[in-house]
Amino acid sequence: MAQANRRDAVIDGVGCAGPARRSSSTVEELALQAIEHALEDAGLHPREIEAVVTESSLCPAATPLDRIAPAARLTGLRRSAQSTPVGAGILAALGMAVDMVERGEVETALTWFATGWGSSAEGPTSYHSKMQAKHVIEEPAGFSGPPLYFAAAAKRYQYEYGLSDLQMSQMLFDIVAATRANAALHPHAQARSVVDEDAYRRSPMLAEPLRQADCSLLSDGAVALVVTRKDRMRRLRPEVGLAAWSYAVDPISDADFYTQSPRLPSLPAAERAAAQAFAAAGLTPADIDVRGLYDCFSIAVALQLEAAGFCPKGKAADVVLGGNLRHNGKLPTNTHGGLLGHGYLLGANHAAEMVIQLRGMAGERQVTDARRGYVGAGPGRQYSALILERIDP
Template sequence: MTLTNRRAAVIDGVGGTGPVRRSSSNVEELALQAIERALEDANLHPREIEAVVTESVLCPAATPLDRIVPAARLTGLKRTMQSTPVGAGILAALAMAVDMVERGEVESALTWFATGWGSAMDGPTSYHSKMQAKHVVEEPAGFSGPPLYFAVAAKRYQHEYGLSDLQMSQMLFDIVAATRANAALHPEAQAGTTVDEAIYGASPMIAEPLRQADCSLLSDGAVALVVTRRDRIRRVRPEAGLASWAYAADPISDADFYTQSPWLPSLPAAERASATAFAAAGLTPADIDVRGIYDCFSIAVAMQLEAAGFCRKGGAANAVRAGGLRHDGTLPTNTHGGLLGHGYLLGANHAAEMVIQLRGTAGKRQVARARKGFLAAGPGRQYSALILERIDP
């Protein structure tokens, strides 16, 4: 588990490409566009970036350093580093970049993530199918792909907390409806239309109880973030600082977690990481103004809200009722539309949205008086939990 606490570094550059189902640009081109926009937002020249930190599995394969660094003209690099895999790793990479700047090792650091899963034939399923246990045991039995994994978790959740089919469907609809309402206020959202009960009910059933609307989008896109020493920033505006962060992992493999986990629907790593981050920041869930939670499937939101302490175990249905997750609700969550509405950028877009919210520049979806944010991703055997705060100029 990693833990830090600081105020001297800020996330002062945000850049991205609006997620789309299929882009005319390849993944490397998308990454370079995002990096250029993030540097422009921070008013930095590429040569001023001294460190790069990225996720460790998907990012090196799609956007290798030996191609991105020269193409982005990052001639001042002193250090490069990789974090842990996938969603938890994307957020951990951001936190590690802050650590490096905070410790005085570098003055500016860059992290990015780009994906072309929207254009790929099998999207994220390819990531899971490469795992030996899934390829040999699960696929021949027809048990293949993330929707089935999370459907099993959802049915276990329903059994554990005694929800009827109607109650379960209502909870999932409330999560989807609020997330899509947030997405409708984002000019670059991939699915920018709202969902009512009729539209949700007509959405095809993918794996009971998950409908198509409960599943994350498939997207091409990229996000880049720049971290700079607070005394070196060049724009006078509110910035986002990292109050604390923590990472935790359970003693089980990715290949085994969703079919063999003895803990589901609980997420022990998420519980530990969240609790540690809150304790380090001297805060509680009640102090948080806005949340960014990895919503690969609607049920994952319910599980993580409970794991992080925003509601009691089995209490997500009440927490999300009546638009609770909308930007103007009682628990504003994924105000850009998340993976369900904005685009499937594996949590990188959640990080960008958090910075925008804390700056107060989110427009119609802005959370009133947003000063503290909770940003987290897993949601499986590993978890990264970050607590960000607004720093006024």
């Protein structure tokens, strides 16, 4: 499914709370803080929000609408909807909110995502461990948890494209080093210390070839985004529209994908979603100035760079070399620090960063003349791809 937009809607409000390793606020409180900041950024009163769209799995459980709406004073709601689960669903929710405004169903829409996995004893592992197949078959064999899943994908990638251990390690280091260098320039990033090669080599090996530095942070935090009709903009500044977006899904379950998919290290859903979004927007990967890729693990960045067409398959090591993913590099990616350096907000922070970059308001980490951005999330059985562009006042 691909959706091209008329550019009647803009992402007019961005609000963030956190991220932090452990917050003193509850998940609901974090969501409310992010919503308040997003409304303030858009210059809107809570009663002016007419629709809410959220991710369908984690969000309803942690921040249910029947609690958030009254607490946030969303008294003007006429519609609500849910997208698909987790990272792909977070981006799809934004796409759906834009579609509602583009079609004239509402004039304003709100989406948010909040997590407390930083304070949770199990964190994201609990999401996978609840799957019956993993609980019965994989866990007893000791093959359990996302680091092992992505380590297996990384080793398959290494085999498929003939990388030596040193070449694989160098590629992963280049991704981590660039991402952490970007995070060092973000005032609210969790990990603001840069990682040199010595520090990377000292990072504990969790699941070969992935070290601790290759794994996403654990975070408490929230992001909210407000979509409004362009003629209702109240701020005289560049705004951001959605040129096109697409969602794709493979006929395989979450429980099976990372251990049973015959296509790994390829990501078929990511390939289709990216291709459909670029076709709908009438653009190519070469037209993109800045990228936001769901970096739950460093290897996921390499897989998505190739899946989206930013480099040929098997060639990610060449394009990430020498700091090319830094904000001032040849291929700026995850300029806020991503899940590896900024915080694990499952792609919501990638969308927020893209809006800030395209507005030209990213400060030290600003990508020069950034006018178009690509955001992708869900490097698994499902994937959402968004192409955003700057709209000058």
